[in-house]
Amino acid sequence: xxxxxxxxxxxxxxxxxxxxxxxxxxxxxxxxxIAKLLRSSxxxxxxxxxxxxxxxxxxxxxxxxxxxxxxxxxxxTGYELLKRVKESPTLREIPxxxxxSENDPDKINxxxxxxAEDFLLKPVRPSDVSRLCGRMRS
Amino acid sequence: xxxxxxxxxxxxxxxxxxxxxxxREQLNMLVNSMYIEGLLDQQFQQLQMLQDASSPGFVAxxxxxxxxxxxxxxxxxxxxxxxxxxxxxxxxxxxxQLKGSSSSVGAxxxxxxxxxxRQFCEENNKDGCLNALNVVKHHYYLLRNKFDTMLQLExxxxxxDSKQQN
Numbered sequence: 001x002x003x004x005x006x007x008x009x010x011x012x013x014x015x016x017x018x019x020x021x022x023x024x025x026x027x028x029x030x031x032x033x034i035a036k037l038l039r040s041s042x043x044x045x046x047x048x049x050x051x052x053x054x055x056x057x058x059x060x061x062x063x064x065x066x067x068x069x070x071x072x073x074x075x076x077t078g079y080e081l082l083k084r085v086k087e088s089p090t091l092r093e094i095p096x097x098x099x100x101s102e103n104d105p106d107k108i109n110x111x112x113x114x115x116a117e118d119f120l121l122k123p124v125r126p127s128d129v130s131r132l133c134g135r136m137r138s
Numbered sequence: 139x140x141x142x143x144x145x146x147x148x149x150x151x152x153x154x155x156x157x158x159x160x161x162r163e164q165l166n167m168l169v170n171s172m173y174i175e176g177l178l179d180q181q182f183q184q185l186q187m188l189q190d191a192s193s194p195g196f197v198a199x200x201x202x203x204x205x206x207x208x209x210x211x212x213x214x215x216x217x218x219x220x221x222x223x224x225x226x227x228x229x230x231x232x233x234x235q236l237k238g239s240s241s242s243v244g245a246x247x248x249x250x251x252x253x254x255x256r257q258f259c260e261e262n263n264k265d266g267c268l269n270a271l272n273v274v275k276h277h278y279y280l281l282r283n284k285f286d287t288m289l290q291l292e293x294x295x296x297x298x299d300s301k302q303q304n
Contacts, residue, residue, distance in 0.1 A: 032199060040188060126184070
């Protein structure tokens, strides 16, 4: 017997877990924009303002389907967060996307070599989010 | 010859269809002028397109966050650039932040002014930084005034829409 279609929660369907994206950005403006972009694609979004908070959240809720993080953040950069995620046996399978306002080839290559799924130039567009769709962890 | 009584009533009533149309037209004209004058760029259009029934206050929220962020940064920059010995790296870090948020909100003139400001930081040019800060402030406060008007118009339009739905 199939489960009933349509749900009362934002996005997703009954019986299917909603895709959860963790957005990390120290800029309140960018956090609001990226969260809205992702929610418009029906993802569940948790937005935090630091890599430290991202790691704390991942410690309690590792079933995140994707992390999308700003590169330049105080204390711990997005690159350092990427490395910590890829070094962790419980988190390494989570795809990590880096965002930056700077089109720096060295920075981009460094992130991709460290295992970043993609590198997005800010301001992030809906088309950028669309292309991430098939790369969420299932 | 004065307009007919019914027109006068419609024009003067705060929630009349005529005044709502006038408000919407005023808002459109304001936003268009901001694009033409270079205060806003395409990114602001992207934000407008993201606003929907589930988040009718999205653009207002982003504008508010941007203004809070910008004013905090401008306050810090004013202190830093005023020092006898300017810490150009710190200044640059703040300008980079402001450039980022202005880019994300579509604040074109502010963003461009920040790009120029960063040049002076790179050159360790204090006078250049002082002038650049004034330019950034000029563009920011011009934009903020227009944003204030925009938000007031949006609030009035939304108040009308809420009244219609009740």
